[in-house]
Amino acid sequence: MRIKVSLYARRGEVLDYNHCYELAREIRRAIKTVDPEILSDEASRLYTFSRIMVKNRSFELCRDGMKLLTSQLYFFFSSLSKNICDSLIDGFVELRRLNAGGISFEVSKIEVIKESKITGNEKLVTLSPINFRDRSCEDADFEEKFTEKLTKELIRRYTIIYGSNFDGDVRFKVLKCKSVAIRVGGKKYRAHLMVFNAHGSKKLIEIGYKSGFGTMTDCGFGMVKKAKRI
Template sequence: MRVKVSLSADEPFKISFNHQYYLASAIYNIVKEGNPNFAEKLHKIRDFKFYTFSTLKLPRRVIYKDYLESYDGKAYFYVSSPNKEFIECFVNGLFEKGRIRVGNIIFHIERISLLESPKEFKILKTLSPIYLKTKVEEDGRLKTKDLLPTHSKFYENLKKNLKRKYEKYFNKECNLDFDFEILKFKPKRVKIKGGYLTCSDLVFKVWGDYELIKFGYDCGFGEKNSLGFGMVEVSK
């Protein structure tokens, strides 16, 4: 399930490119407003939370080096999950609260739209960058290394990660498969709390089992989906 949330601020605003952590906190607080018990259970989960969201989109904007500036105070973002209860709690929280705070900006909720799932998946484009990591040995010690599509492990890990999430969510073995070919790639560095993650904005061709690809569409591709990584849309 996927919803589009349309927002308006009282005046034009500036927002850093590195706003994902603030938006993640805002989404959790909205879910808590909609259902405190569900939010508490969600907070205790340490692995997959099975939802993702896009970065904030500004229809009328000017782009600077470190931030975006809105001309008209309008913005929107998407939230997606295979878990119907999560979407219901989030939407109920939006109606209850009537506004959402992202960093120091307060937005009013203008519209909440429930979007239909695509009937097929051919070309996908990221709405928030895909993050993957691996372990490498350096100086006799294992260290975490962020992965880009220039590394062969990126392809292997993306597929394995989605299948692990599928098995965890449905509590059954994943006998489905998919494959993909990257058509466009742009590396990004995103600040989360005090550190930076190296990730990828992609356009990629995808084929395989519809059910598995749709699951990735709903909960996100790659890691750290609940921090706003790995949301995709069908490219037109």
């Protein structure tokens, strides 16, 4: 299930580049508003979300972040669990506000959006960077290690969700890559904004599409969308 959360802020405010950790905290708070114990097991935390995006990219880059030239922003959330998504919606309807990146936002609209149909051969682009600390994009073995780490994590998630081992794999072809440093709770992580092809198990690719690729997806890493094919 995939959700779009629309936000309202005052023009001229500055959104800190490293806002995902605070957004993760607010998402957890919203989900737990209805049921404080809902995130107690690992399967329930297999979700992901995007960075906060500015409508029509109406912002100016400055030293401390993005200066808003519009009042309209949004982010996306995705989970394999309808229960988690329903709890997020109910929580934000009740709370009506969230604080992230130095801005107090009004939650102006929440809508369920259509998920893309996933096949065993997809071109994907990140909506939030993939956490992969061992390599930078320039390393000669980046693609090999990237495939190894992501496939291992997808199989781990399959086991958590379905309670059985999975005999299959996914191969990744990196088309574009930019390494970025993301601060999470005072600690910096190397992550990557990417366009890549995923080929192999439809089930594993679907798990990545719905719950995020890589680790720490519940902290705002690894959300993707299908790229337009030209």
